[in-house]
Amino acid sequence: MIVAENLSVHFRRGLLGPPIKALDGLSLEVGEGDFFALVGQNGAGKSTAMYCFLGLLRPKAGRLRVMGRVPELGSRLYETVAFLPEEPHYDLYLTVEEAVRYYAGLYGKPLPAKAISDVLERLGLAEFRTLPLAKCSKGMKQKVGIAQCLIYPAKLLFLDEPTRGLDPIIVRLFREVLREIHQGGATIVMNSHVLSEIEMLANRVAIIEKGRTIAQDSLENLMRLEQDFYDVAFEANDDAPAWVSVQARQGRVVRGTIPAARLHDFMEYVCQAGSRLLECSLKKATLEESFIKILRGKTL
């Protein structure tokens, strides 16, 4: 669906300022039907990458194909593409309903009957349909952005920090909607700092750091990085074995982690030493831990 090879984007601060590398040889591949998440620290280049995929930025170098074509502003490529921007940069002089109607109308197709009112109803915007966007809260503007993405079934959906500023009820509703869209066969590319949300939704993840992809894999594989550890707590009379990564020691009680492969050795050690085992649990894998581990491995 999306193939990016060695994309480079440079920005310049002012006319004579030094160039800043927003993307520095970024490569990634999004397959058809993927729910692809881009994660990274602030300024890593996630939004810049998304803007390149959308044709809003032209990479200085590299090769980019979206659905087999080079993205060009306003081209026919966008007939099956929907985009929800991070910042609600909408036409503020329009009312809620007018804005959804306008953005949906830009697909150049006749609007499905009742489509607008159904979407507004679903997102809880119906009672604010005549409210100008200039007077809407950030969350409401975000809902307008979501609404305009839902009018036509998109094959490729770009979401830049989609749940920022939304209330928990709408976040849950939005997740359900995204699952529905994804199950319907759409490919979704999402930028988010909310890793728990990505864990719930995405099936593939790319970790971006300093404009490069430092890891790209399925969510399962990325989370497995942390899966092979056990949290342990036990009473020890002497020093713990070297393969126990001690995190805290209070009197005789030692707390730490052990690799899963050493579980048998650990049990033997505890039995032979006559120690009391207080805790031994498989560490719950989270994307956050994998993310931090990968970043540390690459940047520290």
Place this chain on the structure above:
Amino acid sequence: MNELLKVNLRAHFLYYRRSRLLLGFALVFLLLVLLTALPAVFSPSRTEAFTTAKKVFTTLNMYLIAFSAGLGLFLVSSHLHDRNLKMVFTKPCPPTLWLGSAYLSAIAVSLLVNAAILACALGMSLLGHTKVQAGLTFISLDTFAASLGMIAYLMFLAMVIHPIIAAVIVLVFNPSTFYALQLWTLAVYSAGHKSVFLHALERLFHYCYMALPMVHPFSRETQGIEESLRVAPAQWPYALYSLGYALSLTALSYCLSVFFLQRKKLI
């Protein structure tokens, strides 16, 4: 394509209707015009009624050119400033179409105001029992052509520079300024201060004068019409020439605007 054009035109008309800046602009000028027209209401003299009607008509036409320029300037600059064009161009709506719809909407509004001003002038002539002069139609056509050119020029300037700088360029660095500067250098030159620098300066001012868009490119040929509201048969073609000039300027500005819009960072 038609559907896309309609959708964009509707949005632009809503922008014009709701823009407080444009509303303020319109109200100030209307107030000025009303104040100018007020004496005619109390005057029994036909001559004075004609003079006032003429004054109101010419003021309104001048205002219309400024207002039309404002339409183009505000529409483009506010969309660029609000960064909402990324919502438009990430749909199957190309920059050429959006810009075309912006031009068309501004032209339509300008034409509507133009027709209203003409109708107002005709009404005043009828009310004042003065003869309806052909000059009214000529000035309306000429104003429409000037508005067309100014919309295109200001849209282009708003695309590449800050709207305030664009307004300053139009108000200060216009052909009249460079014409005056050229005359000044020529006067100094002929007064004996002959230098290569002065000559180069005179040429530079001349080229600037020639290159910058003019509001009334055939003002010399059509002078007197505004004063007498009478049009000689030989002067009528100049209305068409003005329109041709404005259309050429529009085409050039449109192409340049599209070029810059496609290269603009819309994020």
